[in-house]
Amino acid sequence: MTSSLLPTLPGRYYTDPLIFAAEQEAIFERMWFCAVRGSDVAEPGRFRTVTVGRESVLVTRGRDGAARAFLNVCRHRGAQLCAEESGSVKRTFRCVYHAWAYDLDGTLVAAPNLVRMPDVDRVEYGLRKVHVREWLGYVWVCLAAEPPSFEDDVMGACVERLGDLASIERYRLPELSLGRRIRYDVRANWKLIIENFMECYHCSTIHPELVHVLPEFAGGYAAQYYVGHGAEFGPDVAGFTVDGGAGQAAIETLAPEQGRRYFAITIRPQVFVNLVPDHAILHRMYPLAADHTVVECDWLFRPDVVAGGADLDPSVELFDRVNRQDFDACERCQPGMSSRAYADGGVLVPSEHHIAGFHQWVRDRLEGKK
Numbered sequence: 001m002t003s004s005l006l007p008t009l010p011g012r013y014y015t016d017p018l019i020f021a022a023e024q025e026a027i028f029e030r031m032w033f034c035a036v037r038g039s040d041v042a043e044p045g046r047f048r049t050v051t052v053g054r055e056s057v058l059v060t061r062g063r064d065g066a067a068r069a070f071l072n073v074c075r076h077r078g079a080q081l082c083a084e085e086s087g088s089v090k091r092t093f094r095c096v097y098h099a100w101a102y103d104l105d106g107t108l109v110a111a112p113n114l115v116r117m118p119d120v121d122r123v124e125y126g127l128r129k130v131h132v133r134e135w136l137g138y139v140w141v142c143l144a145a146e147p148p149s150f151e152d153d154v155m156g157a158c159v160e161r162l163g164d165l166a167s168i169e170r171y172r173l174p175e176l177s178l179g180r181r182i183r184y185d186v187r188a189n190w191k192l193i194i195e196n197f198m199e200c201y202h203c204s205t206i207h208p209e210l211v212h213v214l215p216e217f218a219g220g221y222a223a224q225y226y227v228g229h230g231a232e233f234g235p236d237v238a239g240f241t242v243d244g245g246a247g248q249a250a251i252e253t254l255a256p257e258q259g260r261r262y263f264a265i266t267i268r269p270q271v272f273v274n275l276v277p278d279h280a281i282l283h284r285m286y287p288l289a290a291d292h293t294v295v296e297c298d299w300l301f302r303p304d305v306v307a308g309g310a311d312l313d314p315s316v317e318l319f320d321r322v323n324r325q326d327f328d329a330c331e332r333c334q335p336g337m338s339s340r341a342y343a344d345g346g347v348l349v350p351s352e353h354h355i356a357g358f359h360q361w362v363r364d365r366l367e368g369k370k
Contacts, residue, residue, distance in 0.1 A: 005347040006356045013362070014189040014337035020290035021054075026365045027269045029053035029143045032154050034271045034284050036139050037298060039178060041067060044104060045089045049082050051286050052143060057130055058082055058093070059139055062104045067134050069141045070127035075108070076100045081127070093127075102127050136273075137174035137300075138282070157267040163228040168265070170253045171275055176300035177307070179279070180316045184295040184323060188330035189337070190270070190287040191362065193295065196326050197264070197272050197283075199352045206325045209318055213237050213244050214262055220351045230261030230275075240276040241314035247278040248305045248315065268361065274319065278302075281319050291334055297323060 013019055029052065036048045036059050047060040049072050056072035058081060074081050074095040081093050081102070092101040092109060101110040106127035108114075131142040133150050140154065149156075158168045186193065196202070203210060203217040211218045214231040233240070239247030240262065250259070254277060265273040270285035279301045286294040299316050306312075336342050348355055364370045 004350055006353055008345040008348060008355075009191070009359050009362065010345045011337040011339065011342035014191060014334065015290055017290050019366070020189075020287070022366050023362070024053040024287070026368070027362075028287065029055070031144075031148060031269055032133065032140045032142050032150055033269070034138050034267070034282075035059050035069065035141045037178060038067065038134055038137050038139055038174070040086065041139065043088070045091070046086075047082060047088065047093075048086045049084070051288060052141060055143060056080065057141055057143075058127075059132075059141065060093075060104060067132050067139045068105065069130035069132050069139070070102075070106050071130065073128070074098075074100055075125045075127065076111070135174075136168070136282075137176065138284075154267055158265055158273075161227065161265045162263065167228075167255075167258070167263075168273070168275070170255060170258065171251055171280055172253055173280055173282075173300060175303065176251075176280060177303045177305075178298055179301040179306050179312045180299040182297050182316075182320060182323070184297065184327055186293045186295055186327045186330060187291055188293060188327070188334040189290055190285050190293045191358075192330040192333050192337075193285060193293060193327070194266065194268075194358060195355050196330055198266060198355055198358065201349060201351050202329065206329060207322055209242055210322050213240060213318065230258065230263040233260040233262075239278065239315070240318060242317040242321065243314065245314060247276075248301055248310055248312070250277040251279075251302060268358075278305075279315055283323075295323070295327070 033052050035050045035052065035057060040048050041059055041061045044061050044063045047058055049056055049058050057069050058072040059067065059069045062068050072081050074097065076095065076098055079095050079097040081095055092103055094101040099112055100108065103109045106129055108122040108126045131147045133140045135154065140150070155165060159165055162168055200217045201220045204220070207217070213233060215234045216231050234244065237244040239245060241247050259277050263275040267273065272283040274281040279299060282298045282300065284296045286296070288294060299312065301312065361370070
C-alpha cells in the first residue's frame, strides 16, 4: 500500500549549529531580506541596525532621500560602528574607537590626522555597501555580491500566491501607517515558524478566535494553499477583530473580491504578509541561532485611522493571540527536534503536503542548487 504521508526534514535540520550556519550563508546572506519599515528611517540620518545572517547591517537614509545599507563595521580596525538598535545622526556616523567618521552615503569623511595619510582613499575605505530595494513600504537588503532578481524572488512570491501584483498593490502598503509593533522572542528554529504559518491543520486546535472569524480554517486547509484564494469571514463576523466585531475604515482601493477576506503570503526566507480589508500585518523574522528567532510584527492601517486615535486593540489583539499561540506551539516542538524519536523526522498529512516543497527548497539552497 502506498502511504499518502510525506516525510519532513530530519530533526537535526532544526538543531544542528552547523546546518544553521550553512543556512545563514546560503539563504539569509544571499537572498533579499526585509530589514526595516521605511518609516523607521524616514529622515536623513535616522538609522536602524538589524541582524542579517551573520552580519550586523546599518540601514539609514541619505540626504537625497534614498535608503542605504552598510555592514555595521568601521573600516579602520573593525569596531562596531553603531551599537544602538536605532537612533539618528546629524551628518556622519562616527566610530567611538578612533573617531573615523562616515557620511550618510558611506564615504569616509574624517579621521584624526587624515590629511597626513594620503594613502587612505576615502571611497575605498568607506563603509561596505549592501544592496537595497524599497517595496511595500519596507527596506529590503541583500548581502550577496550579485543579488538575485528582486522581481522573481520577492514580487514573484506575491504573484505566485495572489495571481498578480495588482492584488497586493491595491492594499497600498507603502501609504499605510504603523499602528502597532510587537516583537516576539521565539525559542524555536525559523523553519518551524514558517511551516506553522504555511498550514492550518493546527488552526481548529489552537486558534479558536481565528477560526471564529475564518470558519473555513476549521477544515485544516490554509488560505495560501490555493492560488488567489482568500479565506472568507464568517456570516456573523463584521471585521478581522478578536471578537468578530467591526474593524476600522477599509482600504478604499480594494477590489470587491478582496472584501471580507483574508489573504496570506509567505515571501521566503523570512516574511509573512497578512491582508484584510482594513489593515495589513507583516512579520519579519530575524534568525539568531538554531533555536532562537526574533519576530517583529507590524500592524498597518490607513493613515487617517492611526492619526485619528482609533482604538486598534481589537484588531491587534486577534493576531497577537494567533502569534502567541503559534510561537508557543513552535517552542513546544523545538525540544522534540533533538529527540531520537524525531531523528528521521515526522510526517506531513495531505493538507500539509505543500510544506514538502518548502523542505525541498531548503535542501536545494543548502546544496547550492538555487
